Amino acid sequence: MNTAVIQFPGSNCDADALHAVRLTLDPDAQFVWHTEAELPPGTELVFLPGGFSYGDHLRSGAIAARSPIMAAVKAHAGRGGFVLGVCNGFQVLTEAGLLPGALSRNRDLHFHCAPVHLRVENAQTAFTGAYQSGQVLEIPIAHGEGNYYADPETIARLEAEGRVVFRYVDNPNGSLNDIAGIVNERGNVLGMMPHPERAVEALLGSEDGRGIFESLKGALVQ
Amino acid sequence: MTHTESLRPQAATFGLTTEEYDLLVSRLGREPNALEAAIVGAMWSEHCGYKNSRPLFSAFPTTGPQVLQGPGENAGVVDIGEGWGVAFKMESHNHPSAVEPVQGAATGVGGILRDIFAMGARPFAVLDSLRFGNPDSPRTRFLLNGVVEGISHYGNAIGVPTVGGEVTFHPSYQENPLVNVMALGLLRHEDLAKGTMGAVGNQIVYVGSKTGRDGLGGAVFSSADLSAASQADRPAVQVGDPFMEKLLLEATLEAIQAGLVAGVQDMGAAGLVSSTCEMAYRAGLGITMDLDRVPTREEGMVPMELCLSESQERMILVPMPGREGELLDLLAKWELDVVTIGEVEAHDRYRLTWKGEVVCDLPVALLNEAPKYTREGVESPDIRAKRERDLSGVPVPGDLGAVLVDLLSHPTIASKRPIFERYDHQVMTNTVVVPGAADAAVLRVKGSRMGVAATSDCNPRFVYLDPYTGAAAAVAEAARNLACVGATPLAITDNLNFGNPYEPGVYYQLGQAVAGIADACRALNTPVTGGNVSLYNQYAEGDHKVAIHPTPTIGMVGVLPDVTVRATLDLKPGPHTLYLLGEHATGIGASQYLETVHGLEAGRVPELDLELEGRVIEGTLALIRAGLTTTAHDPSEGGLAVALAEMAIAGGQGLQVTLNVPEGVRPDAVLFGEAHSRVIVAVPVGHEEAAQDLLGGLGVPYAALGESLPGSDRVTIVLSGANVQLSVSLETLKAAWEAPLREILG
Numbered sequence: 025m026n027t028a029v030i031q032f033p034g035s036n037c038d039a040d041a042l043h044a045v046r047l048t049l050d051p052d053a054q055f056v057w058h059t060e061a062e063l064p065p066g067t068e069l070v071f072l073p074g075g076f077s078y079g080d081h082l083r084s085g086a087i088a089a090r091s092p093i094m095a096a097v098k099a100h101a102g103r104g105g106f107v108l109g110v111c112n113g114f115q116v117l118t119e120a121g122l123l124p125g126a127l128s129r130n131r132d133l134h135f136h137c138a139p140v141h142l143r144v145e146n147a148q149t150a151f152t153g154a155y156q157s158g159q160v161l162e163i164p165i166a167h168g169e170g171n172y173y174a175d176p177e178t179i180a181r182l183e184a185e186g187r188v189v190f191r192y193v194d195n196p197n198g199s200l201n202d203i204a205g206i207v208n209e210r211g212n213v214l215g216m217m218p219h220p221e222r223a224v225e226a227l228l229g230s231e232d233g234r235g236i237f238e239s240l241k242g243a244l245v246q
Numbered sequence: 247m248t249h250t251e252s253l254r255p256q257a258a259t260f261g262l263t264t265e266e267y268d269l270l271v272s273r274l275g276r277e278p279n280a281l282e283a284a285i286v287g288a289m290w291s292e293h294c295g296y297k298n299s300r301p302l303f304s305a306f307p308t309t310g311p312q313v314l315q316g317p318g319e320n321a322g323v324v325d326i327g328e329g330w331g332v333a334f335k336m337e338s339h340n341h342p343s344a345v346e347p348v349q350g351a352a353t354g355v356g357g358i359l360r361d362i363f364a365m366g367a368r369p370f371a372v373l374d375s376l377r378f379g380n381p382d383s384p385r386t387r388f389l390l391n392g393v394v395e396g397i398s399h400y401g402n403a404i405g406v407p408t409v410g411g412e413v414t415f416h417p418s419y420q421e422n423p424l425v426n427v428m429a430l431g432l433l434r435h436e437d438l439a440k441g442t443m444g445a446v447g448n449q450i451v452y453v454g455s456k457t458g459r460d461g462l463g464g465a466v467f468s469s470a471d472l473s474a475a476s477q478a479d480r481p482a483v484q485v486g487d488p489f490m491e492k493l494l495l496e497a498t499l500e501a502i503q504a505g506l507v508a509g510v511q512d513m514g515a516a517g518l519v520s521s522t523c524e525m526a527y528r529a530g531l532g533i534t535m536d537l538d539r540v541p542t543r544e545e546g547m548v549p550m551e552l553c554l555s556e557s558q559e560r561m562i563l564v565p566m567p568g569r570e571g572e573l574l575d576l577l578a579k580w581e582l583d584v585v586t587i588g589e590v591e592a593h594d595r596y597r598l599t600w601k602g603e604v605v606c607d608l609p610v611a612l613l614n615e616a617p618k619y620t621r622e623g624v625e626s627p628d629i630r631a632k633r634e635r636d637l638s639g640v641p642v643p644g645d646l647g648a649v650l651v652d653l654l655s656h657p658t659i660a661s662k663r664p665i666f667e668r669y670d671h672q673v674m675t676n677t678v679v680v681p682g683a684a685d686a687a688v689l690r691v692k693g694s695r696m697g698v699a700a701t702s703d704c705n706p707r708f709v710y711l712d713p714y715t716g717a718a719a720a721v722a723e724a725a726r727n728l729a730c731v732g733a734t735p736l737a738i739t740d741n742l743n744f745g746n747p748y749e750p751g752v753y754y755q756l757g758q759a760v761a762g763i764a765d766a767c768r769a770l771n772t773p774v775t776g777g778n779v780s781l782y783n784q785y786a787e788g789d790h791k792v793a794i795h796p797t798p799t800i801g802m803v804g805v806l807p808d809v810t811v812r813a814t815l816d817l818k819p820g821p822h823t824l825y826l827l828g829e830h831a832t833g834i835g836a837s838q839y840l841e842t843v844h845g846l847e848a849g850r851v852p853e854l855d856l857e858l859e860g861r862v863i864e865g866t867l868a869l870i871r872a873g874l875t876t877t878a879h880d881p882s883e884g885g886l887a888v889a890l891a892e893m894a895i896a897g898g899q900g901l902q903v904t905l906n907v908p909e910g911v912r913p914d915a916v917l918f919g920e921a922h923s924r925v926i927v928a929v930p931v932g933h934e935e936a937a938q939d940l941l942g943g944l945g946v947p948y949a950a951l952g953e954s955l956p957g958s959d960r961v962t963i964v965l966s967g968a969n970v971q972l973s974v975s976l977e978t979l980k981a982a983w984e985a986p987l988r989e990i991l992g
Contacts, residue, residue: 033581034489036405040675043692074673076403079489135398137670166402166670222672227690227810229680 025106025240027053027069030097032088037074037111037221044221045071048237058091069106069240070097072113074166074219084127084169085115094120106150106240107213111167114205114215123208123215124182125174127167131198135168139230141193142204142218146186149207150243151214154235161232163218165196170217172199172206182206190216253283261287266617273612281549281598282606286613288516288554289523292781295616298747299779302757305764306774312736313773318528320361320441320511321431322775324736326805328694329435333367336375336428336702336741336801338780343425347392351425352400352486353558358429359406360512360561363495366439366502367431370674371689372401374411374427375702375741375799379420381657381990386415389423390990396486397427398668403488404495407677408669409687411702413987414658414883418706418795421785426741426778428702428801432691439502441511441521443529443590444564448508450522450535450588451570453577454494454560457518458543459551460485490559497580498561506573509564519553519613521562522588523596527614534597535588537605549600564590621747623754633711635848637834642914646887647972649843653884653918654891655982656842657990664987683896684814685727685880688806697809699733701802705882705920706795711836712851713755717762717798719851719922722859723882724802725770729863730878730925732812732870733804738767740777740800745784745793755796756781763798769856770863772802813870813927815879817897822877822928822954824890824903825937827946828862831885831919832911838883839918852921858947859923865946866925874937877928885918887963887972889926891979894954894961900976902962903952913968928954 027050029042038055045053049069056063063070077088088094094116101107101122109117117123130136139162147157155161174182179200182188190205197217205216220233253260257267260283270286271277278286289295296303308316314331315323321335339354355372362369374397378386390413401408406429443450501507509529511521518540526533540552547555565573570586577584596613598606643649653659666681678697679688686701703724709716725735740763745752767774784793806812834840835849869875877897881889886905894901905916929937934950941948962973 034403034492036403036492036673040673043675075405076489076492079403079487079492081489135402135668135670137402137672138667164672166672168402219672222675225675227678228672228675 025050025068026066027071028056028063028067029053029071029073030058030093031055032058032077032091034077034079035073035075037219041071041073041221044224045237048224048234049241056093058088058093060093061096063096063100067100067105069108070100072107072109072116074111074113077112077116083119085112085119088116089119098122101213104210104212108151109215110219110221111217114217115169117213117215122213123206124178125172127169128171128173129169130171136196137164137166139164140196140218142190143193145191146189149189149211151236151239152189153242154238160193162230163220163223163233165218167217170197170199172203174200189214252277253280260284261291266290269617274608281553282608284550285519285553285606285608288519289613290616292779293515294520296779297616298619298621298781299742299756301618301620302760305761307764307768308773310771310773313775314435314438315775317774317776320364322737322739323365323438324775324803326696326698328696330691330694331433331435331438332698332803333362333365333431333433334428334739334801334803335361335776336426336739336799337361337778338741338743339425339427340422340743340780340783343393344421344423347389348396349485351393351396354425354427355397355400356486356488356491356558357514358427359404359491359495362429362431363498364439364441364510364512364561365431365433366437367433368499369406369429369431370676371430371687371700372406372408372427373687373700373702373801374408376411376413377419377424377797378415380417381415383420385420387990387992391992393423393425394665394668400486400488402670404492405673407671407673409671409677409689410681410700413662413665416706416795418792421792422783422794424743424794424797426743426799428739430698430700430803437502439507439510441525441528442509443525443531443533444508446531446590446592448564448567448590449570449586450533450590451563451565451573452540452560452585452587453563453582455487455490455557456541456543456583457552457555458557459555460557486558493580493582494559494561497577497582501563501573501576504576506566506569506576507563508566511562513560513562515556517553517555523610523613525562526596526610529590532591532593532595532597532610533588534591534599537598537600539585539587541583541585549598549605621753622750623757624750625754626751629711632848633850637849640834640844640846642912643843646914646917646970647974649918650887650891650972650974651978651982653839653842653888654979655986656838657986658838659884659888660986661984662987664991678809679731679812679814683816685730686733688731688809688812690809695808697806697812699728699731699804699806701727702799703727704797704799706797707836707841707847708851709759709798710795713758713796714762715851715854717759718766719854720798720800721763721766721770721772722854722856722922723880724800725772725863726859726880726925728802728804729866730813730880732867733806734867735770735772735802735804737773737775738800738802739775740798741780742777743780743783743794743797743799745782747781752793759796759798766856770860811871813876813878815893815896816877817893817899817901817928817954818877819956821931821956823931823934824901824951824953825927825929826924826949826951827865827927827941828858828924829921829947830905831915831921834912834915834919837885837918837920839885839914854922861944861946862923862925865941865944866927868940868944869927869937872940874933874940875927875929878925880925882920885920887917890963891961893926894976895980895983900955900958900960901952902955904964904966905951907965907968913965913970916965917963
């Protein structure tokens with residue numbers, strides 16, 4: 025699957041994302057600098073990596089969401105192209121309006137870096153087909169602002185439509201309904217706080233994140 | 247230029263003694279102006295000029311086939327093989343952190359990272375050695391929380407994992423906390439960069455943040471005793487911007503790898519001046535810079551401020567001749583402020599102009615060759631008396647199980663997980679052994695089978711009671727910690743934190759400690775590749791001066807030929823036989839136990855046999871590499887009993903051991919004594935003979951201690967010959983070990 029990993033100034037999981045995608049999904053995955061107006065021709069997956077784009081100035085993800093490349097990312101999503109936003113990438117997606125809600129500071133106001141357990145709530149999406157519904161994954165988190173919030177109607181809709189894809193088993197940050205990851209209505213845009221790109225090699229402790237990339241491989245075939 | 251009015255009466259305001267001022271006048275052949283005096287004061291400060299410490303350093307071994315870059319550059323570099331090198335260095339940010347812990351610690355991280363990428367290496371790990379005062383005091387809580395927040399804020403944002411370090415508590419650090427930050431970077435040999443001006447005609451390019459009034463005079467500030475008045479010195483503390491540093495990091499590395507850079511250095515202590523005059527000195531050339539071109543954050547800044555500001559996230563780059571345009575374009579892509587501020591010239595002067603006038607004209611060598619002082623060191627009689635104290639009257643407690651629980655809940659020994667969880671320790675996806683899981687951090691090298699291991703160590707109580715042995719023991723412990731993960735020790739960086747060297751007792755400690763480090767590094771084949779000196783870590787309360795325990799923190803780097811062949815400290819599933827490599831402790835002198843339980847900081851530091859240390863390290867590595875153990879842990883604070891408990895807690899299973907107490911040895915010494923050169927390993931049942939053969943062949947003394955007990959939830963230690971047994975549930979041990987730091991961090 026042709027993958028573009030977007031680099032904003034201050035992205036810091038960009039190289040990790042590229043490494044993981046090259047290992048699992050697309051050996052030729054490439055970086056795309058945020059000032060580009062277009063994605064490389066044939067891009068199928070856009071990966072918005074974690075980090076502190078623009079130093080988290082203003083609000084996490086707020087400035088990156090207005091980068092030139094984001095217009096192309098929105099158009100790509102509008103065409104049904106896949107978009108995966110992890111951590112700061114999730115924040116960028118909410119700021120860009122591609123996903124509802126917002127990520128605010130963790131309940132205890134501290135940064136947390138630790139492996140967490142996630143339950144796969146919906147294994148029917150393009151990102152989760154390789155998992156079983158109810159399967160529990162171990163994937164690391166590393167964030168200070170992962171506390172998912174949306175208004176009650178939005179939360180109810182996300183739940184009713186099966187768009188809560190991952191839920192924390194033991195909520196580390198205060199997210200409403202223990203939400204760790206959601207998809208858009210069409211199911212082609214996934215935002216999640218945990219870092220699947222850190223969990224694709226047994227050497228680093230967990231391979232549970234591989235399923236997301238494996239699923240996308242399958243999605244292409246469909 | 248001429249300047250006739252003598253500034254001698256104001257010498258102290260420039261950080262110079264009157265003798266130093268006179269020396270300056272005689273070397274210069276005229277009176278300096280105020281700017282020149284201030285520049286010399288900064289360059290001759292301990293922080294930049296090492297005037298009290300450098301003469302001692304000649305004892306250090308600094309060469310070896312593994313050393314690609316020894317002392318004298320921004321950081322040392324070791325060869326790890328396959329064309330890869332590791333740049334590493336440790337630096338203190340003690341004084342700023344005492345005054346403003348968040349920014350003090352944050353800029354400590356920022357500063358050391360710049361030293362690493364200035365070598366052309368991509369920073370890929372940070373370790374912090376932190377020391378605080380009484381854990382119960384509000385000040386300690388304030389400082390610890392602030393320092394952790396600062397490291398977390400900066401390290402997490404820039405995306406370099408914080409993978410290890412130490413956090414310990416002792417009253418001597420109550421007013422002077424220590425924040426020593428070590429960073430490692432990975433580079434290809436061909437990308438090794440240097441802090442040099444290169445050749446005549448080269449341009450001098452300023453890149454990064456604008457210059458402000460923050461951190462003014464920091465080098466001088468950190469080279470004086472702290473006092474209550476220092477709290478009013480906040481403008482001397484810099485403010486960090488990790489976002490700017492991230493841009494600088496990426497831009498600098500891209501420029502070096504593209505071959506656009508002839509020389510590079512960060513602006514650290516004493517800012518623009520120290521970076522440019524050190525680079526000129528290394529090139530053996532002079533420079534002229536126009537201060538009007540320095541980008542400023544505010545109007546009306548004067549030369550003194552422009553020269554000595556320690557605003558963060560600024561670098562000096564010297565473009566490859568003919569490729570200036572390419573370099574400027576690359577830096578513009580990263581949206582960085584870039585200005586060409588000067589040029590390299592064929593003379594030996596350090597010349598600065600401002601508003602069309604020459605405002606500084608000093609010999610480059612004068613700035614870089616601070617006077618060197620060798621002082622008289624005399625051991626404090628009080629400390630000698632503590633060391634010689636007879637401990638035979640110290641009672642053996644009745645409930646040794648309760649002592650074990652007490653020790654595990656001492657904040658120095660207790661779990662540091664609440665701290666590590668606030669640091670991103672996995673970004674860059676190289677962290678194979680996470681903080682707390684083993685005696686050293688292990689990182690993989692992408693595209694290779696190799697791993698890099700790193701640790702920072704020092705037991706200040708040892709150094710206080712016996713600076714020579716204590717400092718040598720810090721080197722030995724660091725090497726042993728690397729061996730415990732399966733890494734061959736390669737080289738060290740040191741961070742020498744001491745009190746005021748003008749006091750004979752402190753100078754004695756410094757001299758002895760340096761000698762101890764030198765001898766241990768020679769014996770263990772781990773040369774010194776660089777370091778940092780932080781003196782004046784003492785606090786004046788009226789006439790009473792409180793110095794920190796002497797703390798020569800050792801940062802050591804090692805290599806694993808195969809990162810999948812390694813060990814951690816937790817007991818593994820399945821039955822294992824536990825062995826001790828090395829000898830049992832025979833005394834309680836200088837132990838955490840003696841201090842925590844008996845309130846005594848006294849006694850002899852256990853004797854360190856460096857030859858034995860080398861064999862224990864070799865034996866540990868041999869067992870790991872032969873696949874005979876994947877568990878290794880060295881007993882340190884709290885001794886053998888604490889080490890066993892830590893292994894049981896981490897593995898979630900019990901163990902039972904029987905320790906022989908020799909005639910005339912106290913049972914509490916065997917349990918809690920802190921002898922060096924010991925490692926506990928766990929050999930899978932059935933492989934004991936192979937392990938024993940291997941150890942016997944290498945001449946490593948060992949003893950079978952007992953067995954791991956998968957499925958059991960008790961740690962049981964029987965002392966044969968002393969009729970003592972202690973048995974404590976894992977739950978009790980774990981609760982005692984996990985609680986303290988959560989409480990202190992709040």
